[in-house]
Amino acid sequence: MNETHQNVIFDGDQFTGYNFFNDIYERCHFKECQFIKTDLSNCKFIECTFQLCELSMTSLKGASFQDARFDECKLIGLHFEDCSDFGLDMSFDNCTMNYSSFIQMKLKKFEFSDCILQEVDFTETDLSEVSFDKCNFYRAIFDGTDLCKTDFRSAYNYNIDPRENRIKGAQFSFPEAKGLLSAFEIEIDS
Numbered sequence: 001m002n003e004t005h006q007n008v009i010f011d012g013d014q015f016t017g018y019n020f021f022n023d024i025y026e027r028c029h030f031k032e033c034q035f036i037k038t039d040l041s042n043c044k045f046i047e048c049t050f051q052l053c054e055l056s057m058t059s060l061k062g063a064s065f066q067d068a069r070f071d072e073c074k075l076i077g078l079h080f081e082d083c084s085d086f087g088l089d090m091s092f093d094n095c096t097m098n099y100s101s102f103i104q105m106k107l108k109k110f111e112f113s114d115c116i117l118q119e120v121d122f123t124e125t126d127l128s129e130v131s132f133d134k135c136n137f138y139r140a141i142f143d144g145t146d147l148c149k150t151d152f153r154s155a156y157n158y159n160i161d162p163r164e165n166r167i168k169g170a171q172f173s174f175p176e177a178k179g180l181l182s183a184f185e186i187e188i189d190s
Contacts, residue, residue, distance in 0.1 A: 005024070016034050016036045017038060018038050019039045031051045031053070033053045034053070034054050035058050040055075040060055041059050042061070042062040044066070048065075051071045053070075053074075054073065055073065058078060068089070068090045069091050070095050071095075073095045076098050081104060091110065092112045093111075095115045103122075107125060107127055107130055109128075112132050113133040117136060118139060120140045121141045122142050123145065126145075127145055127150050129150065132152055134156075137156070137157050138157040140158060140159075142165050145166070147165055147166060148170065150170045152170060152172045152176070153173045
């Protein structure tokens with residue numbers, strides 16, 4: 001049986017291993033909550049904020065995030081591509097998102113700020129017009145990715161092959177822009 005929660009503040013709750021299947025949350029605030037290896041399948045989160053939460057290794061199959069905000073959260077090993085794309089709208093600020101994936105998602109105009117995106121997979125993802133402010137892309141995967149008009153000016157540690165990705169109008173800055181040339185196996189002096 002699914003439950004609906006509106007305007008609820010969850011503070012310090014431990015949901016590790018819990019099954020939330022089909023629950024609906026509207027305008028809820030989750031602060032310092034643990035969702036490690038939790039099942040959020042088919043849940044709906046509408047205008048919700050997650051602050052200082054950990055959702056690592058959580059199942060997101062069919063989960064809906066509409067106007068959801070993640071602040072200072074640990075989101076490790078998540079398969080965001082399993083989320084429902086209906087009304088999908090998320091922003092990420094100061095989050096650790098290592099080993100997660102956004103394969104073939106449409107994330108146009110999303111915002112990522114101060115995020116660690118180590119080994120995150122963006123294969124065939126639409127990241128057009130996305131802002132990546134001060135994000136760390138160490139070993140992140142960009143393959144067949146739409147990066148048109150994407151803002152990488154303060155991002156770092158990325159390696160993007162311009163032959164395998166669409167980058168028209170994307171914004172980069174030096175010295176980090178050397179990551180666009182790594183596929184060519186050339187050396188550039190600083």
